[in-house]
Amino acid sequence: MFRVAESLGHHLRVMPQFLLLGVVLFQAPTSLAAQDLLYVASQEEVTVSVIDTKSNELLETVDLKTLGFTESAKAHHTAVEPDGSFWYVSLISAGTVLKFDRQNRLVARANFEAPGMLSLDPTSDRLYVGRSMAAVNPPQRIGVIQRSSMQIEEVDVFFPRPHALAVDPHGERFFTASLGQNTIAYAPLGVEEVDLYNIDGTTHTLVQFALSPDGDWMVAGGQLSGDLLIFDLNNPQPTLVKSIPIGGQPWHPSFxxxxxTVWVPN
Incomplete structure (x- = not known):
């Protein structure tokens, strides 16, 4: 894992300190600051672990198999309401996104083929859903769930295998990227017509985005290129300003x- 920090030139650079070498697969935790809880999906176990981040105590393991899902359902990614009232998990092979309440009771679901990454818009009722990288040829669309009703609509993105997914923390835009080509789709939240931004050069296979808390920067890890790509979001179109070779397979960066600082597991 590499630590990336902000330089005086207002770009990001890789720090020389080597902290930890590890591989992050499909278990993507989501934290809930107000409750100090961490929801960690285990793809192999088909469970979600609920962890108290103050005490580092495992509070509960929600076994989705007890709800009728198979051992191959593949719990993939989680998202949490800002007030902690509900949380969500995508199940790749089951083709569904589940909604749980604060007491970890299943209350609703939305069907969606091969759901992958989740990104919640904290300023509205929308939850964005990408496609899993396990899906070879999924529809060229992402999902938009109305969280209160769990009704889902699909938005065309016009490229294969939309996986990377992020929502602007200020509720302005969403971003998604293809695993198969160097293309990013973006649009104002709630809008169904996207614009496309193409990146020249070798295929990166952008696995996931991270946006800075102020919404000015976006980073993405390139699985095939081994590069961390840094985008300036201060203009209507995202702009690639720097590509840092860090090696390995950088998947899920976090600010x-x-x-x-950006932490990059590879």
Whole structure:
């Protein structure tokens, strides 16, 4: 894992300190600051672990198999309401997104082929859903769930295998990218017509985005290229400003809460 920090030139650079070498697969945790809880999906176990981040205590393991899902359902990614009232998990092979309440009771679901990454719009009722990288040829669309009703609509993105997914923390835009080509789709939240941004050069296979807390920057890890790509979001179109070779397969970068550091597992 590499630590990336903000330089004086207002770009991001890889720090020389080597912290940890590891591989992050499909278990993508989501934290809930107000409750100090962490929801961690285990794809192999088909469970979601609920962890108290203050005490580092495992509070509960929600076994989705007890709800009728098979051992191959593949719990993939989680998202949590800002007030902690509900949380969501995508199940790749089951083709569904589940909604649970604060007491970890299943209350609703939305069907969607091969759901992958989830990104919640904290300013509205929308939850965005990408496609899993396990799906070889899924529809060229992402899902938009109305969280209160769990009704889902699909938005055309016009490229294969839309996987990387992120929502602007200020509720302005969403971003998604193809695993098969260097293309990013973006649009204002709630809009169904996207614009496309193409990146020249070798195929990166952008696995996932992370946006800075102020919404000015976006980073993405390139599985095939081994590069961390840095985008400036201060203009209507995202602009690639720097590509940092870090090696390995950088998948799921994360910004620190103050926006000065990016952690990149590879």
């Amino acid at each position: 620190s809460t103050d926006g000065t």
